[in-house]
Amino acid sequence: MSGARAARALRPAAWPAVAALVAAGATAAAGPPARAAEPAPADDGDGYTPPADGPGAPPALSVGGYVDVGFAHADGDGTSFPPGDLRLPADYGVDTFAPAVNSRGDVASTDAHGLPTNGFLPRSVGIGGRPSPLINTVDVDLKYLAPGAPLLVFARLQALPRLSAAGDETRFLVEQAFGRVVPFEALELAITVGKFDSVFGIEYLDNQANIRTGITPSLIARYTTGTPLGAKVFYRLELAPLWSALSLNVAATTSGTLVEALQPPDASLTGVPVASGRLGYELNLARVQVKLGGSASYGPRNDQDDPHAHQRLVGGDLRIALAGFYLNAELLRVDEDAGGPKTTSQGAFPVSSAFHARGGYGQLAYAAPLPLGPLRKMTFYGRYELRHAWFEGFTPITVDRITAGVRVDLWEALIVKGEVLFNRELAGAPAVANNVQTVSIVYTF
Amino acid sequence: VAALVAAVLAGSGCDLPTPAAHPRLWTLTELRALAANPASADRALAPAAGIPGGIRVSHFLTADDSGAVSLTLGEAWTEGQRSAYVTTELWTGFASVWVQPLYQPVVAWRDDGFPEVALGDDGLQHPIFSVAPGSLFYGPYWQVIYFELPPGKTASDFRSSRQVIESGAALHPAGAALCVLAPPGPIAQPTDTTAAAGSRGIGKITTLTGWVDERPVNVFSFPNGSFRWDAGRVVEELPLFTFTARDDQGDLETIDGVPTVGGSGPIGSGRPPDLATPSGQPHYGALWRAYTVTIPATARVFAPPQAPALVGALTNQRLPFAPLGPEIMNAAAADVQLWAGRIAMNPACFDTLAHLDPASGAGSCVWLDSQAAIEREIDGFWIRKTDALLTCPFVSYADRAVPGP
Numbered sequence: 147m148s149g150a151r152a153a154r155a156l157r158p159a160a161w162p163a164v165a166a167l168v169a170a171g172a173t174a175a176a177g178p179p180a181r182a183a184e185p186a187p188a189d190d191g192d193g194y195t196p197p198a199d200g201p202g203a204p205p206a207l208s209v210g211g212y213v214d215v216g217f218a219h220a221d222g223d224g225t226s227f228p229p230g231d232l233r234l235p236a237d238y239g240v241d242t243f244a245p246a247v248n249s250r251g252d253v254a255s256t257d258a259h260g261l262p263t264n265g266f267l268p269r270s271v272g273i274g275g276r277p278s279p280l281i282n283t284v285d286v287d288l289k290y291l292a293p294g295a296p297l298l299v300f301a302r303l304q305a306l307p308r309l310s311a312a313g314d315e316t317r318f319l320v321e322q323a324f325g326r327v328v329p330f331e332a333l334e335l336a337i338t339v340g341k342f343d344s345v346f347g348i349e350y351l352d353n354q355a356n357i358r359t360g361i362t363p364s365l366i367a368r369y370t371t372g373t374p375l376g377a378k379v380f381y382r383l384e385l386a387p388l389w390s391a392l393s394l395n396v397a398a399t400t401s402g403t404l405v406e407a408l409q410p411p412d413a414s415l416t417g418v419p420v421a422s423g424r425l426g427y428e429l430n431l432a433r434v435q436v437k438l439g440g441s442a443s444y445g446p447r448n449d450q451d452d453p454h455a456h457q458r459l460v461g462g463d464l465r466i467a468l469a470g471f472y473l474n475a476e477l478l479r480v481d482e483d484a485g486g487p488k489t490t491s492q493g494a495f496p497v498s499s500a501f502h503a504r505g506g507y508g509q510l511a512y513a514a515p516l517p518l519g520p521l522r523k524m525t526f527y528g529r530y531e532l533r534h535a536w537f538e539g540f541t542p543i544t545v546d547r548i549t550a551g552v553r554v555d556l557w558e559a560l561i562v563k564g565e566v567l568f569n570r571e572l573a574g575a576p577a578v579a580n581n582v583q584t585v586s587i588v589y590t591f
Numbered sequence: 592v593a594a595l596v597a598a599v600l601a602g603s604g605c606d607l608p609t610p611a612a613h614p615r616l617w618t619l620t621e622l623r624a625l626a627a628n629p630a631s632a633d634r635a636l637a638p639a640a641g642i643p644g645g646i647r648v649s650h651f652l653t654a655d656d657s658g659a660v661s662l663t664l665g666e667a668w669t670e671g672q673r674s675a676y677v678t679t680e681l682w683t684g685f686a687s688v689w690v691q692p693l694y695q696p697v698v699a700w701r702d703d704g705f706p707e708v709a710l711g712d713d714g715l716q717h718p719i720f721s722v723a724p725g726s727l728f729y730g731p732y733w734q735v736i737y738f739e740l741p742p743g744k745t746a747s748d749f750r751s752s753r754q755v756i757e758s759g760a761a762l763h764p765a766g767a768a769l770c771v772l773a774p775p776g777p778i779a780q781p782t783d784t785t786a787a788a789g790s791r792g793i794g795k796i797t798t799l800t801g802w803v804d805e806r807p808v809n810v811f812s813f814p815n816g817s818f819r820w821d822a823g824r825v826v827e828e829l830p831l832f833t834f835t836a837r838d839d840q841g842d843l844e845t846i847d848g849v850p851t852v853g854g855s856g857p858i859g860s861g862r863p864p865d866l867a868t869p870s871g872q873p874h875y876g877a878l879w880r881a882y883t884v885t886i887p888a889t890a891r892v893f894a895p896p897q898a899p900a901l902v903g904a905l906t907n908q909r910l911p912f913a914p915l916g917p918e919i920m921n922a923a924a925a926d927v928q929l930w931a932g933r934i935a936m937n938p939a940c941f942d943t944l945a946h947l948d949p950a951s952g953a954g955s956c957v958w959l960d961s962q963a964a965i966e967r968e969i970d971g972f973w974i975r976k977t978d979a980l981l982t983c984p985f986v987s988y989a990d991r992a993v994p995g996p
Binding site: 228230231232233234235238260261262264452484485486487496497499537538539540541574575576577 | 756804
């Protein structure tokens with residue numbers, strides 16, 4: 147969609163149009179009197195989808211989830227703030243997301259030593275530079291399959307025990323809550339309304355610790371892996387003679403695709419939705435699988451109230467699976483206009499500055515099946531990522547990161563991961579000790 | 592279902608933050624471009640900030656017929672004295688402005704504890720600034736951070752704050768510096784074209800070049816120590832009072848041609864002005880919050896015929912005049928100049944020259960020419976905080992040049 151067309155499509159009256167679309171989907175969903183079973187969810191693009199039902203009569207309501215127990219140590223004081231740097235706001239001249247310690251992208255610390263910040267901060271586990279065990283996430287998934295209806299209701303509830311210098315900062319989060327209708331048995335078409343995974347790129351597929359190959363998200367995940375509120379439509383078309391498939395995933399949501407720490411998803415601050423989408427192609431051969439995608443997002447930034455302050459994201463992604471090797475790569479460009487005073491999930495801030503980012507990553511993993519007793523699989527992986535970003539009028543900063551790790555799958559319910567992150571400030575930001583060593587033990591139930 | 596979904600989506604609009612003014616900053620970069628263009632040289636900025644009619648570009652910079660741009664001299668009363676200032680920045684939509692670090696290389700520390708600043712290859716100081724105009728977080732309010740030059744390094748080796756921090760040099764936080772970063776191209780010193788010219792001193796503003804992110808930048812440097820900041824690095828704002836009145840149509844207008852009043856402390860604080868001893872140089876007056884003061888219907892501007900520009904301005908605004916006594920009508924210009932432009936609560940005092948001086952006792956004028964007088968004479972309801980913050984450093988204080996000779 148061109149910028150001009152998107153702008154026309156996103157007039158302030160656009161939310162009713164979204165509602166009408168959803169209503170149409172729901173009406174269609176009411177058509178078939180019953181269906182045999184939920185179609186096998188696509189493994190691409192539809193975000194987290196509960197596993198397919200097996201034969202027999204599964205209970206309408208099922209409970210699952212995971213517990214992610216971590217242990218992390220970050221160099222320095224656990225932040226990217228260099229001692230002696232008094233520039234304000236403190237979070238504009240460094241990459242505060244660099245010292246990530248878990249799959250949520252939480253960092254070891256965001257303590258700016260009393261200097262004012264302006265809302266470009268991740269969530270923190272508050273351990274600073276001290277090694278510490280952590281409960282990263284306690285996740286409970288509730289899934290309800292409506293008997294006799296093509297409807298799935300899903301809620302993902304998470305507890306995030308946290309401690310900071312200010313005391314207990316434990317949060318209870320509705321990470322996802324949606325209803326999904328598959329209106330036509332013959333079509334791989336799903337309409338989802340509620341709070342759900344992003345539709346941009348591929349990294350959101352790995353949001354949860356029990357799914358992600360490694361532990362920490364990439365340096366660009368903050369822009370693409372949010373869980374916004376709204377409606378989305380997923381359509382996948384098999385091209386069997388070509389061993390291929392096309393998929394389209396489009397959404398109209400509150401906050402676009404940015405994570406909640408940067409843009410609050412739980413309400414629209416502008417009254418105008420953000421349009422996002424990904425067009426994907428996949429080639430499924432016997433020995434190799436290739437997936438390509440292009441994503442875009444356009445609409446008002448949801449950390450301020452001016453509907454004319456837009457954000458534009460474009461990206462491309464690639465995945466190749468061959469002989470146990472898995473290559474994932476993604477490129478991203480982000481541009482945000484200046485807007486009004488900023489509101490994020492972490493509070494109110496003076497200014498939503500114009501902002502620009504360019505970045506990408508490539509991750510190569512090798513999974514070795516090792517059916518030895520409880521051992522199921524060992525996966526070795528490495529990732530390189532680069533991010534160049536700047537706030538209006540501020541020094542552009544360039545950082546990169548090398549991540550290496552190993553993952554061990556035991557039985558079907560236990561994953562042990564260890565990872566090291568080497569963060570480097572290449573330009574703009576002062577070099578600072580902010581490398582990370584982190585471990586994650588994920589129990590799935 | 593549609594109604595439910597629509598209700599859910601519409602419900603997301605409840606209890607959202609109230610829309611606030613967009614933060615906006617005008618620096619000399621934008622102001623110079625506006626002033627140099629005849630079509631915008633008299634444009635009113637920030638018309639919705641709470642100052643009737645906004646603030647005109649000509650309040651900041653003045654362009655002559657050849658297009659040359661100079662800082663505009665503004666007039667103010669401070670503690671009943673005549674003062675003058677220049678205006679270099681305007682913020683709207685900001686609750687506060689922050690102090691940013693400025694780095695200065697040091698080669699040695701003198702016996703008196705003051706640093707010996709390292710000079711560049713040209714023998715001049717070139718401070719290193721950390722934020723440039725173009726960012727909404729730029730401000731001319733800097734905390735000087737002295738850094739000790741590492742062995743083998745010279746001042747010319749440092750041109751960005753990143754280089755300073757990465758060098759690991761010892762840092763010594765110091766006091767306040769007011770340095771306005773200016774765009775390329777000349778901006779001339781202010782010119783005193785008022786009747787007071789010749790009878791008061793106007794300081795010469797120091798100009799130099801500094802560095803920001805390894806790029807050279809022009810700088811207007813004002814005397815150090817003219818502002819304070821708190822633990823959150825928020826610069827203290829002082830009130831700058833602008834008078835408003837209702838014209839004969841009942842519309843509220845800013846009274847043109849009348850000096851503002853510079854306060855010496857937060858509203859209601861009663862804080863006296865911070866002055867150096869014995870020089871009398873002000874250690875305040877950098878960041879100002881504009882307040883409007885709507886004068887009572889009975890108050891009048893003292894506008895004698897010896898001040899024709901002022902009379903013309905008031906006439907254009909259709910503001911009422913108070914009758915003047917014959918002694919004043921026939922007085923020499925020099926005898927009334929000191930009082931022209933002041934606002935009296937009791938314009939009956941315009942009957943004799945003696946009554947113009949409050950020291951004359953009964954029947955003398957009660958002027959609104961200080962923060963204390965305004966807060967004493969005007970009901971607080973008529974003193975309104977605006978959304979405008981301004982940088983207005985003094986270049987003359989109580990008729991003495993700032994900085995002093």
